[in-house]
Amino acid sequence: MKAGQWLTLVREQSPLVHNMTNVVVTNFVANGLLAVGASPVMAYAKEEVSDMVRLARALVLNIGTLNETDVEAMIIAGKAANEVNIPVIFDPVGAGATAYRTKTAQRILQEVNVSILRGNASEIASVAGEQVRTKGVDAGDVQGDVVHVAKKAARTFRCTVVVTGKDDIVTDGERVTIVSNGDAMLTKVTGTGCLLSAVLGAFASVGENVIESSVAALAYYGVAAEKAAKHAKAPGAFQLAFLNALYETTAEEVDTYARIRGE
Amino acid sequence: MKAGQWLTLVREQSPLVHNMTNVVVTNFVANGLLAVGASPVMAYAKEEVSDMVRLARALVLNIGTLNETDVEAMIIAGKAANEVNIPVIFDPVGAGATAYRTKTAQRILQEVNVSILRGNASEIASVAGEQVRTKGVDAGDVQGDVVHVAKKAARTFRCTVVVTGKDDIVTDGERVTIVSNGDAMLTKVTGTGCLLSAVLGAFASVGENVIESSVAALAYYGVAAEKAAKHAKAPGAFQLAFLNALYETTAEEVDTYARIRGE
């Protein structure tokens, strides 16, 4: 199935995506999922997350502003998602920045079967137990071979790993695919990584092949960013143009402009 | 009093509206109320909500991302609002989606005298004890006669009920008014329903007739959306244009373009 076809399925099915995300990006993630064509829902209370998961087609966990209450609820939700067999996407925001984040990320990965683990290189390295240093949650530079780290994480946690950066890496621990779409303006708007994790969830919910859905989501997301960046040269304008582009980018445009290669 | 005149009063008096709303829409609700001409305040701590209510002219309760702590504080705030006799607007986001939301919505309606209950058809049906199924918090389709459900809810909870959808319904359980303004783009931006609940509060705070203030708020809100949708065809652009239109729409435009009818 080509990348554009995954987008078409998302728009046709408008899957409900349950997000437990951080307070910085909640609004942007909800608006982004609506622009993509999915249906967002946010729910955090331990009293209801299992019920909400049963209505949803994907669960997205994000520890960007974690606290103990939310983490407990994330684990309850994650286990419920595993029971009903919907994909769980995990975004370990800031892993490596503090011991608490790294430990919490590893705990979630132990207790929940994650389908897709997405982060920047330093976050993925941290959860995989590599030695790196990060500067806050936006840092992405990491010593060593990023592809090697991604593969190791995929094998350790038995999931698909998506490492985003200038080039994006998708791997199940064996095969590696590289997606080279996107624009540097994405780094000037907060939450573009968090929204991407949610979009990976929307795409994963409409088909079986998680590698393929992830590659499609990355290509679509990057093509939309390129489209937005053509005319929007400052971050206020880019945020607006990017939401527009997520809404307007067609399946044909995705397939025309996608830059995908196996390694 | 014509619809436009209610808007004029809001802009003249700039009433302080105390919001206890969900984490997805907080920023949008605050900016929307400012654009309308009201003064937003958000406060959630049980230690202070009673004091804040005493400074405010309306209280807006929204359970979009509810948790036990916030619900306790909402009930404290609601009771304080009842004591000082300011209108309480209640938005039971996602009622029907999970048992916890339905039960919590009903609990708030039991413990607090609500002036205006606003939701989509499925949310209102759920709190009124009708059998429906919703898909997450954005679903709006419900079996049965929506007007019947709205009237039943109004009689059960002794309040004004506003059911929003393609057409908006306002009823006190006897009389029914339909407002037909608005644009489908409102469904592409998260929080437009939540902001509407807050705007209903701002309007209700400047006069005695809650039915009339609600009809005026709906007409104004819908006219602003129509104005925004004329040039903004994608969600990023629409969100910006809608905030602008809330700010720029005049009382005269509201009265010219309002589509209001009794049933």
Place this chain on the structure above:
Amino acid sequence: MKAGQWLTLVREQSPLVHNMTNVVVTNFVANGLLAVGASPVMAYAKEEVSDMVRLARALVLNIGTLNETDVEAMIIAGKAANEVNIPVIFDPVGAGATAYRTKTAQRILQEVNVSILRGNASEIASVAGEQVRTKGVDAGDVQGDVVHVAKKAARTFRCTVVVTGKDDIVTDGERVTIVSNGDAMLTKVTGTGCLLSAVLGAFASVGENVIESSVAALAYYGVAAEKAAKHAKAPGAFQLAFLNALYETTAEEVDTYARIRGE
């Protein structure tokens, strides 16, 4: 060092600014700091705030939607910031509106050595123990001499005080500087005060002279607002234009258009 040079240093060094702020403005503050050229991080859990502070170059505390849990964590973070000697900026949002806010603001000022205290006139008067009344968190009018109140607060809390309004006041209790840049549209977008507090943190982190860095931050912020207001006459458009202007305003423009005077 001229005002523009402080901006240049922020952009060159991209300091990590740790924010513990309110749920209304989190996204706007993060995007604003990115637009300025700084690196935002938000972290609230008591388990990690000390560690995050040690990675950061400034800590910004804001009680706009305070609760006991967050306040405890703010004090832990504030003490950690004092230990490692990074500036703490404190924004006592809504002090004076409720007893809980006033008391909490005073408690934070007792337990943490604050470098910069920023608020509107009524907030600063409240924490300094002057008798005033505020209407919610946006109120700014206060009886009496604002400069006198600012100086008293600066001496009481041994810090730099920034009082924002039509004219902005910066004082260490002795010297007073007035910055007269800015635009009334800033009052139509929620969080512009909160973001300013964060920007004061970014500027304070790149040099030693807190008075001078604060004056520079205010001039830059106001010049950017003036630039944005030239073409954006409604709040949706202004919010976008202001983020763009924070990104695009040059050091030269700051020095050309700054209106700074000693009193």
